[in-house]
Amino acid sequence: MGVDQPRIQAAVAEILAAIGEDPGRPGLETTPERVASAYAEFFSGLGTDPLEHLRDSVPVGERTGELVLLRDIEFRSVCEHHLLPFLGTAHLAYLPGDHIVGLGKLAAVVETIAARPQLQERLTEEIADTLEAGLAPRGILVVLDASHGCVTTRGPRQSRSSTVTMASRGELAQPVARSEIIALIGGSL
Ligand SMILES: [Zn+2]
Incomplete structure (x- = not known):
């Protein structure tokens, strides 16, 4: 499944605006995208069963x-x-x-x-x-x-x-x- 990156991007642009920044200024233009990809990494364990890693246990x-x-x-x-x-x-x-x-x-x-x-x-x-x-x-x-x-x-x-x-x-x-x-x-x- 994975996280909804476009949705995170929109939310991050909104946060930037809310702190009084201009999300469109050079330097911040690609920030929402970068944050979304970092979040995808941070939360990649959602929807994964950790027990799967122990399936191949041996006697x-x-x-x-x-x-x-x-x-x-x-x-x-x-x-x-x-x-x-x-x-x-x-x-x-x-x-x-x-x-x-x-x-x-x-x-x-x-x-x-x-x-x-x-x-x-x-x-x-x-x-x-x-x-x-x-x-x-x-x-x-x-x-x-x-x-x-x-x-x-x-x-x-x-x-x-x-x-x-x-x-x-x-x-x-x-x-x-x-x-x-x-x-x-x-x-x-
Ligand atoms: Zn805390």
Whole structure:
């Protein structure tokens, strides 16, 4: 499906007029078009089921992995309160049940769910829910650390602040198991 770009272009021209600018002046002429194409990218996850990325999971067989942790997945989303970007890193850990999936697919899950108007809190939970539904692992821990445009550039203007959110399921909801993984994630967490 995709977003309605001509409609976004018209709306952006209207915003430019509303701030007292001339949408037709050189420099702004192609702005509505550029914003519309940026929005198409920001919101490309709408209408896509992130579970699709986990369709090709494979049985682990004899060699059951104790833990899978994919650290430092860069992501970009847009906050649904201000339509300003928030950027950060996601760390995904799971204790495999019967199935594992290619590591790139984990990053794809994050990317699809992030490409919608979002709240970091909900994004974190939706990633955990998708892993649960797609892989039925014994445990899940999702940690997101992001910097929000609406906090860094407006209002509180806390340019160095970041927000950490966490969602856990099953065996990784236990505090001891959780702190072991947080230690492995390392960095500033
Ligand atoms: Zn916001």
